[in-house]
Amino acid sequence: MLYKKGFDLIKAYPTEFSEDIVSVRYSGQTEEFRFTFPEKKVEHIIINLCPSEPWALPHWTVIKGNTTNFLQKLEKVRSVYFPDSECRIVVDRGEDDLINDLIRYGKKREWLHTYSMKPIYPYDAPVLMIKNVLGLKTSFGENTIEHGVLLLEPQSLIGIYEHYILKKDNTVRLIPVSGTGLIENRILKVKTGTPVETVLKKYIRTDIKYRVFFDGPLNGIEVEDLTQSIDWFVKSIVVMEERDYKTPLHFMKSKELHFTTSLMGELRRCVYCNFCDNICPVDLEPALYWHSYSRGEKHKARNYALEKCIECGLCSFICPSKLELLHIIKECKSAC
Numbered sequence: 001m002l003y004k005k006g007f008d009l010i011k012a013y014p015t016e017f018s019e020d021i022v023s024v025r026y027s028g029q030t031e032e033f034r035f036t037f038p039e040k041k042v043e044h045i046i047i048n049l050c051p052s053e054p055w056a057l058p059h060w061t062v063i064k065g066n067t068t069n070f071l072q073k074l075e076k077v078r079s080v081y082f083p084d085s086e087c088r089i090v091v092d093r094g095e096d097d098l099i100n101d102l103i104r105y106g107k108k109r110e111w112l113h114t115y116s117m118k119p120i121y122p123y124d125a126p127v128l129m130i131k132n133v134l135g136l137k138t139s140f141g142e143n144t145i146e147h148g149v150l151l152l153e154p155q156s157l158i159g160i161y162e163h164y165i166l167k168k169d170n171t172v173r174l175i176p177v178s179g180t181g182l183i184e185n186r187i188l189k190v191k192t193g194t195p196v197e198t199v200l201k202k203y204i205r206t207d208i209k210y211r212v213f214f215d216g217p218l219n220g221i222e223v224e225d226l227t228q229s230i231d232w233f234v235k236s237i238v239v240m241e242e243r244d245y246k247t248p249l250h251f252m253k254s255k256e257l258h259f260t261t262s263l264m265g266e267l268r269r270c271v272y273c274n275f276c277d278n279i280c281p282v283d284l285e286p287a288l289y290w291h292s293y294s295r296g297e298k299h300k301a302r303n304y305a306l307e308k309c310i311e312c313g314l315c316s317f318i319c320p321s322k323l324e325l326l327h328i329i330k331e332c333k334s335a336c
């Protein structure tokens with residue numbers, strides 16, 4: 001089966017970033033790093049160094065070739081803020097050197113564990129990650145801290161260390177920018193508060209129409225207003241060429257099909273191909289939501305385990321009829 005439970009986006013869309021990290025110039029108002037420490041006791045910390053999206057920040061940008069240094073920062077942050085917690089670092093199972101470094105460091109530290117997996121989208125989504133790493137069942141959208149689990153972004157770990165422990169000013173965030181709408185992909189050092197248009201200015205193609213997304217086109221947020229500022233929650237920016245013309249023989253161009261799904265004006269009927277069933281990582285049948293919705297019976301979507309949907313967007317991505325499945329799923333959820 002071509003599409004079976006999740007998708008290897010990294011293999012399908014290999015995205016290279018230059019190792020030169022470039023600072024974006026901005027002299028306006030910025031926002032100092034902040035982290036909301038949970039009131040509830042943290043029992044487990046999970047740090048994901050195995051992102052499954054090609055547009056995500058590569059871990060080398062925070063590890064900087066020195067795993068020990070990264071782990072020492074983790075150790076310090078844990079001992080000051082999350083004592084007694086168990087830490088699990090999730091890595092790509094193909095990264096032998098990193099895995100060996102982690103195991104070596106963890107030998108005398110019982111609290112540190114390494115978990116390796118394949119970077120298949122969306123297996124680093126909170127619900128799936130927590131289930132696979134800890135065996136705990138959580139619900140989509142739930143605050144994981146209710147289960148004593150803190151999902152700590154690598155950049156946030158460094159932010160906590162520098163801002164709260166070293167007492168250093170920190171207003172800069174690393175943002176990977178990539179996509180077919182750019183001249184080149186880049187990792188940028190961006191001061192929070194910088195408008196998106198300033199971030200993209202040197203890289204965006206001026207000869208095309210494009211769409212801009214925070215955190216990817218599958219389930220990220222489209223940025224309609226490019227004067228919008230970067231804040232501490234933006235993880236990546238993807239700029240995609242937008243086409244408003246039909247592609248002849250689109251079904252012969254599988255690569256194009258994947259990434260133009262739901263982006264062009266062509267709309268067809270559900271053709272019962274089952275691609276969406278086959279790719280859904282939580283065993284749903286997304287076409288059923290479409291049929292409930294198109295019959296004007298959004299409330300009936302609940303009959304098909306709608307609450308299990310983790311909103312990964314893979315069904316919209318793969319649908320050859322370009323049905324906006326994730327969009328209608330969200331509408332059905334809010335209607336129930």
Ligand code: SF4
Pocket residue numbers: 279280281282284285286308309310311312313314315316325326329
């Ligand atoms: S139904 Fe939900 S979980 Fe399944 S592929 Fe679609 S968005 Fe992802």
Ligand code: SF4
Pocket residue numbers: 269270271272273274275276277286287290318319320321322323
């Ligand atoms: S992928 Fe699209 S066309 Fe195929 S069954 Fe699902 S909703 Fe229908």
